[in-house]
Amino acid sequence: MSVEFLKNVRSSVVLTSLLAGALTISACQQQSEPESGMEDGVHAEETVPMSAEPAEHIAVVVDTADASLNEVEGDTTASVNSSVTQMSYLCTPELKVDATYKDDANQVVVATDMGTVTLNQTNEGSNPEVFEVATAIDGGQGFTQWRVGHEARDTGVMRTAGADESNVNTYECSKAS
Known part of the structure; x- marks a missing residue:
């Protein structure tokens, strides 16, 4: 082997080493990502922030023109037609009262766990x-007001x-919410 050949090999090895080192260093540096184009956005999934607040309450309109009084759920306030209204009350001492007002007939039907009675x-x-009616809430002798x-x-x-009738039970009631 000649000295000239060894010098050429040595310079080639040094030059190759320098190029390899430069590539390694450039590969480790942070580079900004290229801006996404219009075509990239079509397939990309976007994240949408979610709100922690509940959704707005949507008022539901129910047509009850053909509903009978028995089809209306007991613990809701509903108007079956313009002259009948059903309401629930919670009373003290403890008693739940469901009242169905019949405005055209000037009556109310009061239902409790003790019984049901129609009052004028x-x-x-x-x-x-x-x-008032001249019977007790259980339908027996007495009165209910x-x-x-x-x-x-x-x-x-x-x-x-x-x-x-001298032993009167009185209940103070408020509309259930």
Whole structure:
């Protein structure tokens, strides 16, 4: 081997080493990604931030023109037609009252766990509206009286007694929400 040949090989090895080192260093450096074009955006999935707030309540309109009173669920407020309204009340001492107002007939049907009774309106006023019947809430001897206040019928008082009309039970009621 000649000295001239060894010098050429040595310079080739040094030059190759320098090129390999330059490629290695450039590969480790951060480079900005190229801007995505219109075609890249078509297939890319975008992330949309979610809100932690609940969705807006959507008012549901239900046509109840053909519904009978029995088809209306018991613990909701509903208007079957313009003259019948059903409302629920929670009372003190503990009692749940479901009242179905029949405005055309000036009546209210009051249903509790003690029984159900139909009461007739005894006054012309609207605040309070007074409804009475000469039977106890269980249908036996006695009386039941239902007084409901305010235009929206938000509060009511029920008085009922059995055969001993001197022993009157009074319940203060508020519209269930």
